[in-house]
Amino acid sequence: MKANFNKSQIGAGIFTIPEISELLGIKQSKVRRYLSNFLDERVGKKLFEQTYSWKEGTSKAVNFLGLIELYTLFQLQDFGISTQKILKARETIAKDTNLPYPFASSTILTDGRNILYQIEDATINANVKRQTILIDLLKEFFKKIEFNDDKVATRFYPSGKKSCIVIDPHHQFGQPVIKGTNFTANAIWSLYESGEHLSAIKILYSLSEKQINDVIGFVRKAA
Numbered sequence: 001m002k003a004n005f006n007k008s009q010i011g012a013g014i015f016t017i018p019e020i021s022e023l024l025g026i027k028q029s030k031v032r033r034y035l036s037n038f039l040d041e042r043v044g045k046k047l048f049e050q051t052y053s054w055k056e057g058t059s060k061a062v063n064f065l066g067l068i069e070l071y072t073l074f075q076l077q078d079f080g081i082s083t084q085k086i087l088k089a090r091e092t093i094a095k096d097t098n099l100p101y102p103f104a105s106s107t108i109l110t111d112g113r114n115i116l117y118q119i120e121d122a123t124i125n126a127n128v129k130r131q132t133i134l135i136d137l138l139k140e141f142f143k144k145i146e147f148n149d150d151k152v153a154t155r156f157y158p159s160g161k162k163s164c165i166v167i168d169p170h171h172q173f174g175q176p177v178i179k180g181t182n183f184t185a186n187a188i189w190s191l192y193e194s195g196e197h198l199s200a201i202k203i204l205y206s207l208s209e210k211q212i213n214d215v216i217g218f219v220r221k222a223a
Contacts, residue, residue, distance in 0.1 A: 013064035013167070013174025016056050022222045023158050023167070023176070024071055031070065035060060039069060042087055047094050064169035068104040068145065068153040075141035079112050089115035089126035096124070106142060106151040158218065164211050165218045176218065178211050188212060189219045 017035065021028040039062070040051040052069075053060040062070075076086050093102045097117075102108060107118040114127045146155040156167040164179045171177050176185040183205060191201050198212055 013067065013169030014056060014061050015064070015067045015174060016059040016061045018059065020062070020067060020070060023067070023156075024074060025222070026070075026074055032060070034070060034073060035062065035066075038073065038087065038090075039066065043090060043094060044100075047091070048100055052100075064156070064167070064174050065101040065104040065153060067167075067174075068156060069101055071144075071156070072103040072108065072141065076110060076115060079110055079141070081110065081113070081115060085127055086115065092126045093117050101152070104153040106145075106147045106153075110141075159214065159221065163214045163218065165214050178207065178215065181205075181207075183207070185215045185218055188215045192216060 015023070017028055017031050020026070020031045020035075024031070035053055040053055044051045052066050053062050055061070073086060073090075077083065090103060093108070093115075094100070099105070102117065105117075109116045109118070109123070114125050116123055116125050118124070144157045144160055145153050146157070146161075148154045154168070157163060157165065158167060158176065159165050165176050165185055166179045167174055167176055171182055172184050177183060178185065178188065188201065188205070188207070191204075192198070192212070192215070198209065201207060201212055202209065
């Protein structure tokens with residue numbers, strides 16, 4: 001399969017390295033390194049003969065699914081899985097499924113030691129010769145992601161699903177917005193930071209106090 005995923009497309013989202021760094025709380029140098037060495041070289045060029053990123057001004061950029069791939073990668077690291085295991089598993093899964101974004105799928109699981117994925121009713125261990133195994137699976141790092149019926153990531157909640165801040169590639173090119181609106185978090189924060197009273201912002205944009213507080217909490221945490 002020849003995937004076409006390194007182009008800026010409407011509804012796919014555009015995320016530069018500084019934006020990815022801010023959204024995921026990962027240093028820009030690490031994001032740049034993993035995007036170049038992992039997604040572009042180790043996976044994109046090797047399996048699909050193209051890169052995941054493209055030039056956006058002076059920085060590289062990826063689409064929404066590329067953002068989720070990086071999020072999943074860093075979450076797997078947080079689970080204590082070694083980078084080498086992650087890279088080998090990602091390569092195995094991409095070959096088996098022939099999908100350019102398997103790490104943006106809800107079929108990717110972990111038990112804290114191994115990376116697993118599902119094909120039909122089978123659970124495959126990507127780190128142990130792809131043997132089918134039975135195990136109590138954890139899905140902790142998917143708590144911030146919303147999937148469609150095809151098990152592909154469609155929305156990302158950087159502060160968790162209890163917050164109204166959501167990243168949806170179909171709204172504002174994937175910039176963080178208040179769920180159910182087209183108001184970006186940065187636009188509301190700018191009003192608040194300039195000294196506008198909460199009551200005035202609520203009336204002007206028909207927002208609740210919780211929505212505004214979610215914006216404030218999200219921007220302050222990302223700063």
